[in-house]
Amino acid sequence: MTATTLDLSTSTLREVNGTLHAATDGSFTITHPRGAHALAAGIDAPIDVEIDGPVGYYCAGMHKTGTVLVKGNASTGLAENIMSGTVRITGNAMMSAGATGCGGLLVIEGNAGARCGISMKGVDIVVGGNVGHMSAFMGQAGNLVVLGDAAEDLGDSLYEVDIFVRGSVASLGSDCVEKEMRPEHVDTLTRLLAAAEMDADPADFTRYGSARELYNFHVDDIDAELAAGGAS
Amino acid sequence: MCGIVGLFLKTERYRPDLGRLTAAMLHEMRSRGPDSAGFAVYDEGTPGETRLTLLSEGAEHDWAATAAALESVLDAEVAVRRTLDHAVFSTAGDGRRARQWIIDNVPDLDVLSHGRQIELYKAVGDPDLVAERYDLASRTGTHAIGHTRMATESAITTNGSHPFATGADTCLVHNGSFSNHNQLRRQLRRAGESFQTENDTEVAAGYLSWRLREGDTIDEALMAALEDLDGFYTLAIGIESGFAILRDPIACKPALVAETDDWVAMSSEYRSLAGLPGIEDAELFEPEPGRIYSWSLAA
Known part of the structure; x- marks a missing residue:
């Protein structure tokens, strides 16, 4: 089946997104994006979308079931709140890529900016290059590779995200610690690298996760509370 | 919100097109700042000549009388070139002294800029209309910075519009807000800076002007700014023969840079960069938080 071409130099953003929302299957190629915002956001069908060029903010936001491939760079909020499916970008993504993502796979072949995967809730994110500061901040579930x-400040205030880093870490955020790489983590990482079509040896990675000391009261704290007149 | 743009031409190739390219960049930032707009354009200047860009908002001003009075203060000739409510005074006299004299003695004028290379224009209203009114598109030169404003810290007025310049050939545009500007303004006044508005960004401009006047390089001045400016910001800065970018260490305010052999451009959004010549092959990056980026023609 040949892809339907949607040309943003002759169609409006609303028309292009409307066509993608109406589709139930098929392949689409979007040309001349020129940094348009919210492009291919809200896809909710098993369609394949390729975007030839750089996109603006919130590209493929709220993405569900289909695939989006961006051939270029993306600005703030790529695949924010992704639910399922796959979003892939050949270039770099600016800040907050994959923010609050609940599921699916986000692959960034280049670098990701600050706060990549902030408040992630189940999405898997694989970054070929580097990630900016405070990545996976308050991450609750999912994996960041x-x-x-x-x-x-990697993984600051982390809940239950596993973070795998091959290179160096400038500093860990509050309550984020280096952790042992057990067989199940090697399996997860192997699966994610394969899904992302990234060539890397899981043995070269270090795992980081939550020390789980921020989001529960310590017994010590409770004693202190009781001494002060009872917990409220 | 606000939109900011900067274009620094490293080679002569696009210097005849500086204004046209900057106007197109500004056009794309209209949606980020519909309240007002402004731009500063730098050219190579004339040796020994200082220019002051002046604004008379709302009222007719007797430019010839002010120029004549200034001539006797500076003991030098002052030529006047008028564009609507703006006028550019050119003189061989001392620019800093001229600026201060106008601030002290001609209260209905704002001194928007002074220096050897800079001219600066700003107005309330649609950024496209502002660019058209002051003929940005036909201007030539080495670098330009521009701003489209969504007012948050002070009222929608011309003198609350960016860019802000207080020192010679030094100006900046800002997306964000500063929280310690009142304290800093008091300190800078004691150090000899003078301000014409209550705007937070003017204080940042004054801060850089003060550091540069004290002998800092732009990189040194910005390193100090990281310590002394409290707030959130992405700044695009024009100086004599140079251009710089600084984001605060948290970097919530967007910035994108594209660079080729011929030019460096920055904007709040990619859309402003999309139309630049050679963008397809430009190196594109998001400036890192708390890191100083600067370019100079002199180097």
Whole structure:
């Protein structure tokens, strides 16, 4: 089946997104995106979308079931709140890529900016290059795989995300610690690298996760509360 | 929100097109800042000549009388070139002294800029109309910065519009807000800076002007700014023969840079960069938080 071409130099953004929302199957190629915002956001069908060029903010936001391939760079909020399906970008993504994502796979072949995977809730994110500061901040579920380096405060205030980094980590955020790589983690990482079509040896990665000391009261704290007149 | 743009031409190739390219970049940032707009354009200047860009908002001003009075203060000739409510005074006299004299003695004028290379225009209204009114598209030169404003910290007025310039050939545009500008303004006043508005961004401009006047390089001044400016910001900065970018260490405010052999451009969004010549092969990156980026023609 040949792809339907949607040309943003002759169609409006609303028309292009409307066509994608109405489709139930098929392949689409979007040309001349020129940094348009919210392009291919809200896809909710098993369609394949290829975008030839750089996109603006919130590309493929709320993505569900289909695939989106961006051949270029993306601005803020790529695949924010992704639910399922796959979003892949050949270039770099600016800040907050995959923010609050609940499921699916986000693959960034280049670098991701600050706060990649902030508040992620189940999405798997694989980054071929580096991630910016405060990546996976307050991440609750899912996996963040970084083939390059991570900037400052990685995994700050983390809940239950597994972070795998091959390169260096400038600093870990509050309550994020290095953890043992057990067989099940090697399996997860192997599966994610294969799904992302990334060539890397899982043995070269270090796992980071939550020390789980921020989101529960310590017994010590409870004692202190009781001494002060009871917990409220 | 606000939109900011900057274009620095490293080679002579696109210098005849500086204004046209900057106007197109500004056009794409209209949706980020519909309240007002402004731009500063730098050219190579004339040796020994200082220019002041002046604004008379709302009222007719007797430019010839002010120029004549300034001539006697500076003991030098002052030529006047008028564009609507703006006028550019050119003189061989001392620009900093001229600026201060106008601030002290001609209260209905705002001194938008002074220096050897800079001219600066700003107005309330649609950024496209502002660019058209002051004929941005036909201007030539080495670098330009521009701003489209969505007012948050102070009222929608011309003198609350960016860019802000207080020192010679130094100006900046800002997306964000500063929280310690009142304190900093008091300190800078004691150090000899003078301000014409209550705007937070003017204080940042004054801060850089003060550091540069004290002998800092732009990189040193920005390193100090990281310590002393409290708030969130992405800044595009024009200086004599140079251009710089700084984001605060948290970097919530967007910035994107594209660079080729001929030019460096920055904007809040890619859309502004999409029309630049050679963008397809440009190196594209998001400036890192708390890191100083600067380019210079002199180097």
